[in-house]
Amino acid sequence: MALDNLSSSLRETFRKITGSSYIDKNVIKEMIRDIQRALLKADVNVKLTLDLSRKIEERSENEKPPAGMTPQDYILKIVYEELLAILGKSSNLKIQPQTIMLVGLYGQGKTTTAGKLARFFIKKGLSTGFVACDVHRPAAFEQLRTLSEQTGAKFFGIKGEKNPVKIFNQSIEELKDIQVKIVDTSGRDSLDSDLLDEITKLKKAVNPDEVLLVIDATVGQQAGPQAKSLMDATGLTGVIITKMDGTGKAGGALSAVAQTGVPVYMIGTGEHLEDFEIFSPKKFLGRLLGMGDPEALLDVAQEADISDEKAEETMTKIMSGKFNLMDMYDIWEKFAKPSLMKRLFDSIPVGKMPKGASNMLDLDAAQEKIGKYTVILDSMTYKELENPEIINAKVIRRVSRGSGTQEQDVRNLLKEFRAMKENAKMMKGNRALKKMMRGQMKGNPDLLKEFED
Ligand SMILES: Nc1nc2c(ncn2[C@@H]2O[C@H](COP(=O)(O)OP(=O)(O)O)[C@@H](O)[C@H]2O)c(=O)[nH]1
Ligand SMILES: [Mg+2]
Structure with a gap:
């Protein structure tokens, strides 16, 4: 992806912080120096870099992590938020005439x-x-x-x-x-x-x-x-x-x-x-840092936001069997939140559970797997995500190395992707199921009733 150097420096900084056994002034000073060096190398303005450093330093000193969050994770959350702030607000072209x-x-x-x-x-x-x-x-x-x-x-x-x-x-x-x-x-x-x-x-x-x-x-x-x-x-x-x-x-x-x-x-x-x-600043930064969804990872309270348009688009793609790894990534990113997955599974009547879905009920295991898969997808190029058919043994080797996973993990992911595509084709004719899933994505469990009839 773009900005490979910045990406690897920031990932290294994050790894250092995660791996440090304690956080003190010196660790923070060193981290800030690393970040400064990386940003300046990527041509970020000196004043902007210094402002950012000051904010990170101030917040690290004055703020206390909430209960249940390690100081390490809290520092990373601060860095993440300040980096996000310099990438500006998210705004896009409207899909309309x-x-x-x-x-x-x-x-x-x-x-x-x-x-x-x-x-x-x-x-x-x-x-x-x-x-x-x-x-x-x-x-x-x-x-x-x-x-x-x-x-x-x-x-x-x-x-x-x-x-x-x-x-x-x-x-x-x-x-x-x-x-x-x-x-x-x-x-x-x-x-x-x-x-x-x-x-x-x-x-x-x-x-x-x-x-x-x-x-x-x-x-x-x-x-x-x-x-x-x-x-x-x-x-x-x-x-x-x-x-x-x-x-x-x-x-x-x-x-x-x-x-x-x-x-x-x-x-x-x-x-x-x-x-x-x-x-999208969030997505861009997420990829830069090698985290599918840093906010979920860093436990920032955030509700899933799936607009009607997006849910519709994703459903149509899944059902047409034309979706690619990028779409799978999007779906996982959205659903890789324990609360959301639980709500989804809880709302499916036991007898109606699709075959194979029951082993997904182990939410912890599912969560872990999704975490691993997100890291793997993060190590792929956009071209590969959009055209999974070009992923050969050589790419698998590179991706497994880049994501710190086994080649078998990458192969499993691809296998699951193909299975998902096959399943989608089979579900194609099932309008009730389609409607239910769409309702779920929009957080509207009432639609489930229609499915039960
Ligand atoms: N590598 C790369 N080249 C690009 C990109 N966008 C445009 N170019 C190339 O930049 C050159 C100038 O593009 P052009 O559209 O003619 O520029 P214009 O004069 O602003 O209309 C062409 O050779 C394009 O192929 C890009 O995103 N990446
Ligand atoms: Mg021109």
Whole structure:
């Protein structure tokens, strides 16, 4: 994943703390020095790093762990919370009809991102179209048209036209049936008044729901001032950080943008259309630290939040038999909470328990297994999670080493995944069961009654 160095340093720091037999000022000082070094290496701003260190130090000294929590775990909870704070708030694009305008300098990945967004929305079932408003680079027109062929997005552009406002205005009729419109725009070498002027004029004509800055992670903390000035000049609503795969400076870019208060919506992790992720600070930090769900692990009180939309999406995927390891990971992450699992199992009538589920009733054992599986999944790349079929013996060896588990554990996980997929196919026709599970996911046990009838 992105930020391998930061990830391994922080994991090492966490391991040190967990492994230490006592916590005193010196242990904390050393931990803070480790964290500082790791953050600065990832290009996180010096002042931000020092502020974070001070907060960690203060809280470690003044706060007492609650009953039942070890001082070690409590320190890790503090570090986790402070790291999360510098990654900013979680906010995302809505899955609904809208107009999105992409802005940014040359070569940052605007056009590529337009393609990724189109693929994203089309997969969610929304028709999508491009408006080619990059009037400065002749090649941009063809690049976007090719992407429209690859993704199935509709394309509108006027070759040779130099006025982007004119292009947009003419696209309105052409794309009137399209739900999500993505407007690609011209870049410049720097954020000069000429560019800001063009963006402002176009924005007025487009009246977009979202104006997204597309910025390359290799600029590091410089991403902050760029986001800030575009926010002031044009009313930026969000940021997409690209090329997270190619730099150790991504921590700087992420934290600097977060400081400006503009949310990071998505990150690009490669040149291909599928190298694109929704950015969630919690998930990102969880993966960075090698913990599936640090909050559950660190015992932060938190109720499961599964939105209707998410439950629906997960169910549909499971039932279609098309789900991948990433979805399995999501499900486990949600259900790997003793209270939730107990509620789920308690609510299934004994006679109706699916075959094989009874051994899951040993909640402790199930919990332990889920913990192990989450660590294994954490050691896989996004590509592997999304395409489990590419996992071969070599990958299994790497993953088992990376997660500190046996190769057999990885094999068992894959076996269970395949079984889950098979079961899902068998359940496909069972509408009552489907309804019940969906109700359970939304925390609505009443639906169970229908299943019993
Ligand atoms: N490694 C990597 N390359 C990317 C990513 N996004 C874009 N690129 C590459 O960056 C270059 C510039 O992208 P382009 O979309 O044309 O930038 P634009 O000028 O802002 O429209 C192309 O070679 C892309 O393949 C990413 O997330 N990772
Ligand atoms: Mg472009």
